[in-house]
Amino acid sequence: MVYSVQEGLLFAILALGVFITFRCLNFPDLTVDGSFPMGAAVFAFMAHSGFGPVYGIIVAIIGGALAGLFTGFLHTFSKIPALLSGILTMICLYSINLRIMGRPNISLSEFLGHRTVFTILRDTFTGYPEMYLRLTFLLGLIIFLKVMLDMFLHTEIGLAIRATGDNETLVEAQGINPDRIKLIGISVSNALVALCGAMFAQFQGFVDINMGIGMVIAGLASVIVGEVLLRGRTIFVITIQVILGAIVYRMATAIALNWGYHIGFKPFDLKLFTGLLVIIILSFPVFKAKLRRVR
Amino acid sequence: MLRLQNINKYFARNTPDERRALKNLTFTVEDGDFITIVGSNGAGKTTLLNIVSGSYLPDTGRVILAGKDVTQLPAYRRAKYMGRVFQNTFQGTASSLTLEENFAIAFRKGKPRGLRLAINDPMRQKFREKLTEVGLGLEERLRDRVGLLSGGQRQAVALLMATIGDPKLLLLDEHTANLDPKTAKKILELSETLIREEQLTALMITHDLEDALNFGNRTLMMDEGEIVLDISGEERKRLTIAELLDRFSERRHKKFATDRVLLSSDR
DSSP, X not given: OHHHHHHHHHHHHHHHHHHIIIIXXXXXXXXXXXXXXXXXXXXXXXXXXXXXXXHHHHHHHXXXXXXXXXXXXXXXXXXXXXXXXXXXXHXXXXXXXXXXXXXXXXXXXXXGTOOOHHHHHHHHXXXXXXXXXXXXXXXXXXXXXXXXXXXXXXXXXXXXXXXHHHOHHHHHHTTOOHHHHHHHHHHHHHHHHHHHHHHHHHHHSEEETTTTTTHHHHHHHHHHXXXXXXXXXXHHHHHHHHHHHHHHHHHHHHHHHHHHGGGTOOGGGHHHHHHHHHHHHHHHHHHHHHHHHHO | OEEEEEEEEEESTTSTTOEEEEEEXXXXXXXXXXXXXXXXXXXXXXXXXXXXXXXXXXXXXXXXXXXXXXXXXXXXXXXXXXXXXXXXXXXXXXXTSBHHHHHHHHHTTTSOOOSSBSOOHHHHHHHHHHHHHHTSSGGGOTTSBGGGSOHHHHHHHHHHHHHTTOXXXXXXXXXXXXXXXXXXXXXXXXXXXXXXXXXXXXXXXXXXXXHHHHSSSEEEXXXXXXXXXXXXXXXXXXXXXXXXXXXXXXXXXXXXXXXXHHHHHTO
């Protein structure tokens, strides 16, 4: 359970990114499936080139932002529909990620001298149980990111991002270039996603080219599970709800894996589980309305 | 102040569905004009406002605003010169944002936006004062989401947002059409007050011929993408609705007719 809470806290970073595009900007951004492994790939590349984890993380964040910028340009400059823009970037990134990594999977091994934030943590605070060190660190990180994002969404640009997703006509009438706002929003979102990728690479100690498959839906699942748990009205509560959503979603998958094998549930069924979860929650309001009409 | 020259606007151009929404339209708006625009559905009234605001670019012709050719400028780059309120009460505000957040967005119109916090206490104070003047009890609801307000309240907020930041031109696109008569009257009066106090030049589309003659100093009547009548001064003061309709039929050899216009002119 502690492990899935750790995972939840970690993937909450990605969920916050998905929240920016899907909920604030109203831009269904599928870049995530490419920018998540990109963050991991960039981190692995940096580690193999002998850089410390902080550098790897910074470069991964920049890479994610650039990926988002690319999707944004496809949409705003080339007028390609939102979904297609994201898919195009995602597919381009598959090759680019392979280029960065040089092979389909890389391990980040201490024997090869690769340091991660988690090994540094362990070596600095010797004598504390590693599991709780990780937990505390991830909790601190996500709280820090939450506060930063809350503040960002209350700045002039942040407000413009939220308004753009709500009413583009208004935004234009108020002298804001909605294209520019979308570029900023999608970049920030994918920077977070790539950061999540870099952290996850360190967390599990290896990078695989296919680790991004289904990440958008996992992120979206976290966001909407959060919406079911809490119905926040202010950004402060909504970001908490996204983080809680990520944790609960990870716990649900852990439960499905641990106890599901009695009914023949296999790890590769997880994507089906996630897909069905999202479908059920999204369809729920429709069924509820239908039921009400019958009564 | 504003000059439109030979504006042509087509929709679905070069297809069988081609429609010419504005035909060689030319007219000048003087500083301080408060122009009311009437016309049946499809006359081109809203298209005209969209050309002025930059939401549509004309196929031919030029738009000159305050001595500057703005024909090719996108809407967001003209925004600092103008405010706009729409018929749809959801269009003038962002409903998922709070009242004060909406105001804060309007507050920075025409200025660069950065990473400053969007709202501070002096700003809040100013918003509260503005809302108190309107007298709809909105000053206590700064932190409520705009989506929770009534249509009339939203329209009042949209009006205030449109006039924040010293615009030169106010564009009102049937902004009271979706409101009940009492609220519509209130919003219309508020519009007039704001136009007078802020010394704005205004273009107001309305389907109510009585309002069209009672408000402002000049009335345009449009039909099939053209301005058919342009009445101002003493002539306009004496004009009755019946005479206005007669003059329209004289020009166009048909009756000026939409259900809405007929209903409202029966009063």
